[in-house]
Amino acid sequence: MEIDKRSQQPLYAQLMKEIKELIQKGEYEAGDQIPTEIELSEKYQVSRITVRRTIEELCTQGILVKRQGKGTFVEAPKIYRKVEKDNNMSFSESCRANGRKPASHVIACNFVEAEERQNEFLKLTDDKRLYHIERVLSADDLPIIYEQIYIPAIRVPDLQVEKLENGSLFQLLAEDYQVTEFAKGRSTIEVRTASKPIADYLKMNVGEPVMILKSYMNDEEEKPLYISYEIIVGSRYRISI
The missing domain is CATH 1.10.10.10 (Winged helix-like DNA-binding domain superfamily/Winged helix DNA-binding domain)
Structure with a gap:
């Protein structure tokens, strides 16, 4: 032309x-x-x-x-995901619904002691150890989310974190711990700019906008289950809350 x-x-x-x-x-x-x-x-x-x-x-x-x-x-088309109270989609589900192939890579997993602000939601008494899991979630090999998960050790004894390598947290909880339904306690979302480490993980420029989604998840009995912090490439993702 x-x-x-x-x-x-x-x-x-x-x-x-x-x-x-x-x-x-x-x-x-x-x-x-x-x-x-x-x-x-x-x-x-x-x-x-x-x-x-x-x-x-x-x-x-x-x-x-x-x-x-x-x-x-x-740019790849944005992935659309629902994180609504009564219709919560996992990252893997949202990828497949949008015709994309999900993948996840575990960066680290270790024990940490629950901080006061975390324990306000998790309500732990004796064992306050949390699994702290860091991973990157991708769609068609394009990084979308840097995620941190805090889940009480008492809720997931003998956690096999290797199952989260190219695996779903929802699926692991369902298969290994019979937690099959989730109720979102509350979520907050804010916009910031990507720091150097986050930009490196997500293959984006330092200073580009990212969404930070904090989710406080309950199980089917409305008991506190885990807290997640997702740092999301804004140009690659769309969320319905």
């Missing part, structure tokens, strides 16, 4: 339409790097200012994403 410089439609808007159509046709797929500003400028015979505005607009729309020092890439 040639950019029509006589058209009343702005040049950047024409170029946006062209790039969107190429993505829809599959010429640029999710994760693909698009040509550089110079290459696009030369190919379509427009200024680099026009190209830069086009890319910025497409990044704002979540269609492209800039990765510092690497270039501009086609």
Whole structure:
């Protein structure tokens, strides 16, 4: 396609339409790097200012994403997940519902003593040890969430954390501990920017926006079960609370 410089439609808007159509046709797929500003400028015979505005607009729309020092890439479609009180979806379920392949990688697992703010919810008395599990959740090999889970050792004796490597926490609890229903106690969500360690885990730029979802989960009897902190790449995820 040639950019029509006589058209009343702005040049950047024409170029946006062209790039969107190429993505829809599959010429640029999710994760693909698009040509550089110079290459696009030369190919379509427009200024680099026009190209830069086009890319910025497409990044704002979540269609492209800039990765510092690497270039501009086609962003994968957002995963939609429900974490509503009466309709809570696991990450694995939400991936499959969106036609994506879930995966998880356990970074670390160790014992910690419950802090006062954690024990306010968990209501532990004698054994206040918690399993602290850190992992990264991915969809089609693209990191989406850095997660920390705090679950009382007394609720999951002899936890086989290796089952969480490419596995589901919901499934592990159901199969090993017969916890088959979950009721969300409460959740909070806020927006921050990615620190260097988080950006490295999630393959994003330092300073990009992330959502922080804190969930306080109960079992089917409304007893406190665990607390999770999910740091989510905002451009790759959509949540219904």
